[in-house]
Amino acid sequence: MFCPALRRAPRTLRALSLSIALFGLVIDTAHAARAMPVVAAENFYGDIVQQIGGQNVEVTSILSNPEQDPHAFEASPTVARQLAAAKLVVYNGAGYDAWLEKLLSASRGNQRHVIAAAPLVGKKDGDNPHLWYLPATMPAVAKAVGAYLERQDPAHRTDYAANLSQVLSQLARVEQRVAEMRKRYAGQPVTASEPVFGYMAEALGLQMRNARFQLAVMNETEPSASDIAAFERDLREHRVRVMIYNSQTSDQMTRRLLGIAKQAGVPTVAVTETQPAGKRFDAWMLDTLDALDRALAGAH
Numbered sequence: 001m002f003c004p005a006l007r008r009a010p011r012t013l014r015a016l017s018l019s020i021a022l023f024g025l026v027i028d029t030a031h032a033a034r035a036m037p038v039v040a041a042e043n044f045y046g047d048i049v050q051q052i053g054g055q056n057v058e059v060t061s062i063l064s065n066p067e068q069d070p071h072a073f074e075a076s077p078t079v080a081r082q083l084a085a086a087k088l089v090v091y092n093g094a095g096y097d098a099w100l101e102k103l104l105s106a107s108r109g110n111q112r113h114v115i116a117a118a119p120l121v122g123k124k125d126g127d128n129p130h131l132w133y134l135p136a137t138m139p140a141v142a143k144a145v146g147a148y149l150e151r152q153d154p155a156h157r158t159d160y161a162a163n164l165s166q167v168l169s170q171l172a173r174v175e176q177r178v179a180e181m182r183k184r185y186a187g188q189p190v191t192a193s194e195p196v197f198g199y200m201a202e203a204l205g206l207q208m209r210n211a212r213f214q215l216a217v218m219n220e221t222e223p224s225a226s227d228i229a230a231f232e233r234d235l236r237e238h239r240v241r242v243m244i245y246n247s248q249t250s251d252q253m254t255r256r257l258l259g260i261a262k263q264a265g266v267p268t269v270a271v272t273e274t275q276p277a278g279k280r281f282d283a284w285m286l287d288t289l290d291a292l293d294r295a296l297a298g299a300h
Helices: 004-032 045-055 075-086 100-106 139-152 154-185 195-202 211-220 226-235 254-262 280-296
Strands: 036-042 057-063 086-092 113-116 190-191 207-209 241-247 270-271
Touching: 036 045, 036 075, 036 154, 036 207, 045 057, 045 086, 045 195, 045 280, 057 075, 075 100, 086 139, 100 139, 113 154, 139 154, 154 226, 154 280, 190 195, 190 226, 195 207, 195 211, 195 270, 195 280, 207 211, 211 226, 226 254, 254 270, 270 280
Parallel strands: 036 057, 036 086, 086 113, 190 207, 190 241, 241 270
Antiparallel strands: none
16 A cells, blocks of 8 residues: 655655754854864873863864874974964973974964963973973863863853863872872882983882983983993893883984893883873873883882
């Protein structure tokens, strides 16, 4: 028996699907129009902004590839346009992302708000710029971001306050882990290919050796022969329990030292300057601390 309704059903279904798609497009467009454009120089700062701002922010993180050497980054015209459109910019400072400071200086007419991590924790050019491994940095940045969003968008103040509280709770767990590890490992000698992890090592109470070697690498100068010899001796004679290295930079010297560490049976721990994709900042820090904990516990 022929039923006209059955024949009309596909057309009605197509029309309904089209309506739903158009409705979704309207919602997405409206969200894009009202979401605050934010640029973070590094993706770990972008992660903090996103967690606090939620759907009310549209975050672009410039340095986000954990396979890329951040020191080799060169800003493009696209980055300049993103900065020009941003209402909030968050970056590290202390000379780490000087390329961004230059771009900001070139377009001062914008009504954007800028948050630099370095002055929030009393750091300046010439200090170790790897501030995200300093436990005090992210809480300070999160509070500054939360305060700005609440001022700028008071209609969502309650949401921002709740999100900030959650972020600070996550960061507190990192600080608790650091305190727990410090009780067990304070004073233990370690070394590193460069001072990326320096602030965290200090917070853990570790005795960091070969500081001159690390400083030379950070400043892109050649370590002295005596400093290289001292580093190699520390590994071969087991004067250190762990070697920490930056897996985002790979040069002949680092590869040589990793080879010596392997031959000597000294555990190595990789750290990065960029937050891994798919992880929150606190999870990244906790994973790194767990890896170091295993290495220190297993070192002889």
